[in-house]
Amino acid sequence: MISARQSITTDLAERGYCLLRGRDLLLGPDHPATLSELAGAWNDLPADPYLAEPHRYRFRRHARYRYEGGKLTRQPDGPYFQSKKDNKLFGGTERTFAPVTPEAGGNPFLLELLQFNIDQLPASATGWDVNIHLVRIVGSRDAVGEPVPEGVHRDGFAYVSMHLMKRENVVGGETEVCGEDGTHLLKGVLEHPLDSLYLDDRALLHYTSPISPADTEPARRDMLLVSYDQN
Known part of the structure; x- marks a missing residue:
C-alpha cells in the first residue's frame, strides 16, 4: 500500500498545490520491483506526432481510465482533447496518441499510484475520468527539449x-506554479524518482522550462502525467 508523510489533501485544499518528494512517498516491499518494470515502459515511446519535424524531442503514450464505485477500470483507447483556451498550440482538436501497452497500463505500481492519488482528492459522487500520459523529453546539443512548448498554462x-x-x-527542467494573476507560488526541480507535484488545475497555472544536456550525452526527462476530471 502506498502512503505519504504529508497530507496532499490538506495542501491541495489550502494552497491549491502539493510538492511531494519521492522520499516522502512510502512504498511497500513489492513496489520497487513493479516500479522498475513500469519505468522500463519509457524506453518504448513513439515520437509525438503533433510536433512537426525536426522537433522530435517529445515521445509519449496515452491511456484512459474510469474510477467509479471504488474501482479503477481502463477504458477503450481514444482521443485526448483540450480546449484552445487551455492549450494555445494544440487545443481545439482531438489528438490521438499511441496507446499505453497492456503491460504498462496494468502495472500494479501504476494502478496503486492512481488509486492513491484519487484517494487524496475530494470525494466525487460521479467518479473520476483519468487520463495518463507517459512522456519522455529529450534535449541534445542541437536542440533543447521543451516539456511545455505551449508556455504557462492549465490542462483543463x-x-x-x-x-x-x-x-x-539534465540541465533545466524547472517547474513553476503560478496564480491567475501571474504570482509565482512555487519554483523548483523534480529531481529524484517519484518527486511529484499535485495541482488544482482550475485555480492555478504551471510551466516547466526547457532541458538541455549537461555533457555530450542526450538529456532525458521521463514523466508520468495524470489528469482527473469529474463527469
Whole structure:
C-alpha cells in the first residue's frame, strides 16, 4: 500500500498545490520491483506526432481510465482533447496518441499510484475520468527539449499530478506554479524518482522550462502525467 508523510489533501485544499518528494512517498516491499518494470515502459515511446519535424524531442503514450464505485477500470483507447483556451498550440482538436501497452497500463505500481492519488482528492459522487500520459523529453546539443512548448498554462481538468520517473543528464527542467494573476507560488526541480507535484488545475497555472544536456550525452526527462476530471 502506498502512503505519504504529508497530507496532499490538506495542501491541495489550502494552497491549491502539493510538492511531494519521492522520499516522502512510502512504498511497500513489492513496489520497487513493479516500479522498475513500469519505468522500463519509457524506453518504448513513439515520437509525438503533433510536433512537426525536426522537433522530435517529445515521445509519449496515452491511456484512459474510469474510477467509479471504488474501482479503477481502463477504458477503450481514444482521443485526448483540450480546449484552445487551455492549450494555445494544440487545443481545439482531438489528438490521438499511441496507446499505453497492456503491460504498462496494468502495472500494479501504476494502478496503486492512481488509486492513491484519487484517494487524496475530494470525494466525487460521479467518479473520476483519468487520463495518463507517459512522456519522455529529450534535449541534445542541437536542440533543447521543451516539456511545455505551449508556455504557462492549465490542462483543463479538475486536478493534475506530475510524477518524475527519471531525470538523466539534465540541465533545466524547472517547474513553476503560478496564480491567475501571474504570482509565482512555487519554483523548483523534480529531481529524484517519484518527486511529484499535485495541482488544482482550475485555480492555478504551471510551466516547466526547457532541458538541455549537461555533457555530450542526450538529456532525458521521463514523466508520468495524470489528469482527473469529474463527469
